[in-house]
Amino acid sequence: MFLPEFENVLNVSLNVSESKRMRSGILNTGYTPEGNIWEIVVRFSVYPEEFFAKYPQVVSFPLMSNYALVQIPQNLLAEFAQTPGIIYIEIPKRLYLGDWTDEQKKKQFFSAAVDSVQESGIDSLRERLGIDLKGRGVLVGIADSGIDIYHAAFRNPDGSTRIAALWDQATREYSREEINEQLLGNTAALPAFRDLSGHGTAVAGIAAGSRIVSGDFITEGYAPDAELVVVRLAQGENDDYIKTTQLMLAVDYLLKKAREFGKPMAVNLSIGNNYGSHSGRSLLSTYLTEIALTERVTICVGSGNEAGRPIHTSAKLQTLPYEILLPVAERQGSFSLQLWKNYADICEVRLISPSGEEFTVYYDTDLLERGQPLQQYRSGRTNLVIYNGLPSPYQPLQEVFFDFIPIDRYVDSGIWRIRLNPVRIVTGDFELWLPAGNTLNAGTGFAVPDQNHTLTVPSASERVITVGAYDSMKQTYAAFSGRGFTAFTNQVKPDLAAPGVDVLAPRAGSGRAASSPAASMAASAVRSGYASFTGTSFAAPAVTGAAALLMQWGIIEGNDPWLYGSRLKSWFHRNARQLAAFQQYPNVYIGYGVL
Helix, strand or coil: CCCCCHHHHHHHCCCCCCCHHHHCCCCCEEEEECEEEEEEEECCCCCCHHHHHHHHCCCEEEECCCEEEEEEEEEHHHHHCCCEEEEEECCCCEECCCCCCCCHCCCCCCCCCEEEEHHCCCCHHHHHHHHCCCCCCCCCEEECCCCCCCCCCHHHCCCCCCEEEEECCCCCCCEHHHHHHHHHCCCCHHHCCCCCCHHHHHHHHHHHHCCCEEEEEEECCCCCEEEEEEEEECCCCCCCCCEHHHHHHHHEEEEEEHHHHCCCCEECCCCCCCCCCCCCCHHHHHHHHHHHHCCCCEEEEECCCCCCCCCEEEECCCCEEEEEEEEEEECCCCEEEEEEECCCCCCEEEECCCCCEEEEECCCCCCHCCCCCCCEEEECCCCEEEEEEECCCCCEEEEEEEEEECCCCCCCCCEEEEEEEEEEECCCEEHHHHCCCCCCCCCCCCCCCCCCCCEEEEECCCEEEEEEEEEEECEEEEECEEEEEECCCCCCCCEEECCCCCEEEECCCCCCCCCCCHHHHCCHHHHHEEEECCCHHHHHHHHHHHHHHHHHHHHHCCCCCCCCCHHHHHHHHCCCCCCCCCCCCEEEEECECCC
């Protein structure tokens, strides 16, 4: 059964064998074989209280703005979907913390690392506004891999923490008092107080690290007087991904803590994936768009590091057939591919395997004559699962979803071809995406990639501030930084860029002994607690910290009580500095300019 309330991937997952589902890199996300339990994201108009009362085994986590996360047995999914008030249902997607490689994690501080705060225009902003803005009275919310609570960047001069609350999704919430008890004690560090990745520690330090002065070493984050509220995101089975459901719970928590503390908040999200139409219309994207309207909240999202990878291509189909080449490397595991198009365009889509086998995977001339949406084939060592979707309530776009699932360990290597044969073309815009993160082997990717429309999801969300990266030493766009504009909807994204190449930031795990208040530390010990970081993950917190400064000026100091959300975004648009390399603004590289 295929239900219109279900997104395409969920319809596929429910109609293939469990063996295919569990071998897939996308169809099994959110599924627990024990008990046949699904974790789903739901958008509703009326919360289905009666359904949950009828089935107490179904667990629901209501979120803000008519969204919920639900854990439900598979045999109840259809009934739940058709319950009055349910609008749309998705399964979680895997999110990745930027291009965070082992080499990057090990990279140490070196003299060429740039101080993001000094490279930006923040000091001139402080002079212009006539006040020493440091983020006082504003919260900075971080949802990431965690935070090293022992690092001096997150401690007051007396050694106490600047973290107002910390929720470890794997365990529980910790208060400021509990964190201070841990800092003063000699007990072993709990996982909640460490950051094995180091990603979140660096992000938090750029946005709101304490001022550190030791000898000739001086550094601070953008908002060193802001308080931090941190979520340590729960990761997947192999600690290599985070689910969209975890991120939605995290954002909900952050905004509720802002209300509880009665303070404005700037939220940083340096995380993303590549699934969706990149038009800002997935449930995660629409959720962020809705809650960005929350009073006294600003949300900043990194645009991703995918522009330099062959994971996106596009076609402008007119009257002639068009062929897309997809080389697949040896020893490539399961991967998916999405083809998105305007529903008004009618064409035939054919898939040709490296051995020359040819499959017609899409050809619908009319909605009423629509054939079987799910097709399954076998080619060599590869199971092919293809689903022809329909537009959702949120977008007039159509997805043809491909899943390449190995029968044994790897899919067939060689050149796969997708041939588009026009039938009736209206717009002719076709967009194709492969997965982001480190899921593809070197050598797997489109032969002719298109670096535009490489924003990761959820950075295409309409009301968030989307941040790309530029090289502040060279004053040039960073080639890896996700480019805009949004696909099909042509929203201006990114909004602006910030320093994101070799940026100085706190290094997690640099030693508890070396993380006491900086005043008592040798300069060499302080320096060892910092490293160089590259990526839009580390550009986004620069804008998050800058947003906290402006929110202090506007809301806390009373100069503009409405300086948050879209109003604050417009401020960045107007005051972004333009680079000489670009003549047209806004542009797909750095939006309206740089911080």
